[in-house]
Amino acid sequence: MLPARSTRTVSPAARPRRDFSQLRRLAQFARPYVPLLALGIVCTLFSSGLNLVFPGLFGRLIDASFLRVGNTDTGPLDRIVLLLLGIFALSAAFGAAQSYLLSRMGASVVADLRRALFSHLLTLSPRFFAAHKTGDLTSRLTADVGTVQGVVSTALAQLFSQAVTLVGGVVLLFVTSARLSVVTLAVIPLVIGTAITIGRRIRRVSRQVQDAIAAANANAEEAISGVRVVQSFTAEDQERERYGAGILVSFRAALQRAQLQALMAGVMSFLTFGALAVVLWYGGRQVLSGAITPGHLVSFLFYALQVGITVASLTGIFNQFQEALGASGRIFELLDTRSDLPEASRPAALQQPEGRVAFRDVSFDYGDRGDAPILSGLDFEVPAGQVVALVGPSGAGKSTLVGLIPRFYDVTQGQLLIDGTDVRELALHDLRAHVGLVPQETLLFSGTIHENILYGRPGASDAEVQQAARAANAHDFIVGFPDGYQTVVGERGVKLSGGQRQRVAIARALLKNPRILILDEATSALDSESEALVQDALERLMVGRTTFVIAHRLSTIRTAGRILVLEAGRIIQDGTHETLMASGGLYRELYEMQFRRQAEGAAELDRPAASLTGV
Numbered sequence: 001m002l003p004a005r006s007t008r009t010v011s012p013a014a015r016p017r018r019d020f021s022q023l024r025r026l027a028q029f030a031r032p033y034v035p036l037l038a039l040g041i042v043c044t045l046f047s048s049g050l051n052l053v054f055p056g057l058f059g060r061l062i063d064a065s066f067l068r069v070g071n072t073d074t075g076p077l078d079r080i081v082l083l084l085l086g087i088f089a090l091s092a093a094f095g096a097a098q099s100y101l102l103s104r105m106g107a108s109v110v111a112d113l114r115r116a117l118f119s120h121l122l123t124l125s126p127r128f129f130a131a132h133k134t135g136d137l138t139s140r141l142t143a144d145v146g147t148v149q150g151v152v153s154t155a156l157a158q159l160f161s162q163a164v165t166l167v168g169g170v171v172l173l174f175v176t177s178a179r180l181s182v183v184t185l186a187v188i189p190l191v192i193g194t195a196i197t198i199g200r201r202i203r204r205v206s207r208q209v210q211d212a213i214a215a216a217n218a219n220a221e222e223a224i225s226g227v228r229v230v231q232s233f234t235a236e237d238q239e240r241e242r243y244g245a246g247i248l249v250s251f252r253a254a255l256q257r258a259q260l261q262a263l264m265a266g267v268m269s270f271l272t273f274g275a276l277a278v279v280l281w282y283g284g285r286q287v288l289s290g291a292i293t294p295g296h297l298v299s300f301l302f303y304a305l306q307v308g309i310t311v312a313s314l315t316g317i318f319n320q321f322q323e324a325l326g327a328s329g330r331i332f333e334l335l336d337t338r339s340d341l342p343e344a345s346r347p348a349a350l351q352q353p354e355g356r357v358a359f360r361d362v363s364f365d366y367g368d369r370g371d372a373p374i375l376s377g378l379d380f381e382v383p384a385g386q387v388v389a390l391v392g393p394s395g396a397g398k399s400t401l402v403g404l405i406p407r408f409y410d411v412t413q414g415q416l417l418i419d420g421t422d423v424r425e426l427a428l429h430d431l432r433a434h435v436g437l438v439p440q441e442t443l444l445f446s447g448t449i450h451e452n453i454l455y456g457r458p459g460a461s462d463a464e465v466q467q468a469a470r471a472a473n474a475h476d477f478i479v480g481f482p483d484g485y486q487t488v489v490g491e492r493g494v495k496l497s498g499g500q501r502q503r504v505a506i507a508r509a510l511l512k513n514p515r516i517l518i519l520d521e522a523t524s525a526l527d528s529e530s531e532a533l534v535q536d537a538l539e540r541l542m543v544g545r546t547t548f549v550i551a552h553r554l555s556t557i558r559t560a561g562r563i564l565v566l567e568a569g570r571i572i573q574d575g576t577h578e579t580l581m582a583s584g585g586l587y588r589e590l591y592e593m594q595f596r597r598q599a600e601g602a603a604e605l606d607r608p609a610a611s612l613t614g615v
C-alpha cells in the first residue's frame, strides 16, 4: 500500500486544480485519437440535433390531427409521420456511428494506459516492489484502468450527446415558450448543487472502495501463489478470514457509495419530474386561457422531458467521472513514482567489459531500520575472470552484497566499480546486459522450454539455444519430453523438477553470455546424480567469467579461486580454501562442522548449506 494513500487530505482549493490536471493527463492519452474523437463528435452533433427536431414535429402532429377531428384530409399527418420516421432513422444511424467511434477511442486510450503503466512498473526498483504488494499493483492495472475505461468510452460519448441535447433543448424551450422555460429552469441550480455536493462524497468513497479491493487482491494474490504453504499448514480458514475481512471493508465502502448514488438519483428524479408537474399545471392554465395551443404545450413538454432526462443523466455521468478521477488518481500516482535508481544523464560506455569488480569502502542499508548498516566497510577488488565464493552465516549480507552489482540497490556509501567505472555512471540497461544471475529459486516463465532459454538472448538461433542446453546438461532431458523444446513448463516452471529448472536457468544464462555472473547455489535437495549434472553445468557456465557464488556446496568452495567470509555485513576473512584453513577462524569452524556432518553421513544434515551459509 502506498503510504497514507487513503488518508491524504487535499485542501478544497487544491482539489479542482488537481482534478483538472488529472483530466488533462487523461486527455493527453487521447491525443493520438483526435481524428476518431472529432468524427465521433460530428456524429453526436447530428444524432442529438436530429433528436431535437422531433418534439417540435410532435406538436405540429397534434395540432394537425387531433384538433381537426372530422377533417378527412390526412396529407399533413402522413407527411409529418414520414418525416418523423426519416429523422428517427438518420438519428439512429448517427447514434450508432458515434457510439462505435467513441468506444473505439476509449478502448484504444485504455490499452495505451495499461501499456504505459506496465512498462513504467518494469522500470521501478526492487525497493519499490518490496514496499508494494503484487495484488495491489495488478489491481491498478485491471480494476482502476477498467473504471477509467468506462468513462473514456461510454460516458464520454454520452457526455457529448447530452451536452448537445441540453444546449439545443434549452434554446428550443425558450423558442417554444419563454415563460414556461423560466419556471422549468428555476430547478437547474438545485440539480447542479446537489450533484456537486453528493458527487464529491461519492468520489471519496469510490477511492476507498478501490483501495480496499486492491488490499484484498493483494492478500488473495499471496494466498494463491503460496497455496501449497496455505494448504500444508491447513491455514485455509485463516486466509478466508483475512480475505473476507478485506472484502468486507470494500463491501461496506461500496454500500456507502451505492447509498450516495441512490440518494443522488432519487433527489434528481424528484427535482426533474416535480418540475415537469409544475410545468404541466402552469402550461395547462395557459392552454385553457388560449395563450398557447395544445400542440405547443406538447412540444414544450417533450423538450422539457429531454432536458430533464439529460440533466439527470449528466449527473450520472458526473458520478462516473468522479469514480474515474478516483481511479485515475491511483493510476497516475504509480506513473509518477520514479525509480530510486537514477540514470546517469550521460552514461559511460560499457561495450565489452573485462569484468573487473571493485568495492571501495562500501556501506549499505535498506533504509528501513534505524540500526547498524547491513553491509559496512567492504573494500576489495575482484580481477576479471575470478571465481569468488561468498560464505557466512545466514543474514550476514551475502545476497545483499551481490544485489548491489546489477544495481538492484545503490550503495549507501562508497563506490562499486566495474572496469574502473562507478556503476551509477553506466546506463542501467548496459550494466545489466553484462551481469548474469542464476538465483537459488529459479524462476521460469510460463511458456515453452525454448522460450525460457531464449529469454537469455532473444534473437538467438535454434542451434544456439540447443548448444546452450547441451552445455547446461539440459538437452537430454528436454528431448526426452514428447514435445521436446516446445514443452510448456507451467506457471513459474512448476511442471519441471527442481534440478531441471536449474539447468534450464543455466542454459538461459549461458545464452546470455555475461561477463559477470552471480550464482546463488540452490540449497534445496537434489539427488546426487542431479546435483552432479547441475554442478557440472555450473562449472562450464563459470569458465572465463567473473563469478560471485553464494556457495553452499563443498566442491564449489574448494575450487573457488577465492573465498570471502562475511559476518554481520563485514568481510572478516579473504583467501583461498587452503590459506583460510591454515589460518583458522570462522571459515575453518564452518567448514569443519560441515565436513563432520557429512562424514557422519547424517542424510538430512550433509548438505553444505546447513553449515557454510546457513548456521
Ligand SMILES: Nc1ncnc2c1ncn2[C@@H]1O[C@H](COP(=O)(O)OP(=O)(O)OP(=O)(O)O)[C@@H](O)[C@H]1O
Pocket: 130, 366, 368, 374, 392, 393, 394, 395, 396, 397, 398, 399, 400, 401, 613, 614
Ligand atoms: N529487501 C529488504 N529490505 C530490508 N531488509 C532486508 C531486505 N533483504 C534483506 N534484508 C535484511 O538484510 C540482512 C542481510 O540479508 P541477506 O539476505 O543479504 O543475508 P544472506 O547472508 O544472504 O542470508 P541467507 O544465507 O540466509 O540467504 C538481513 O538482516 C535481512 O533481514
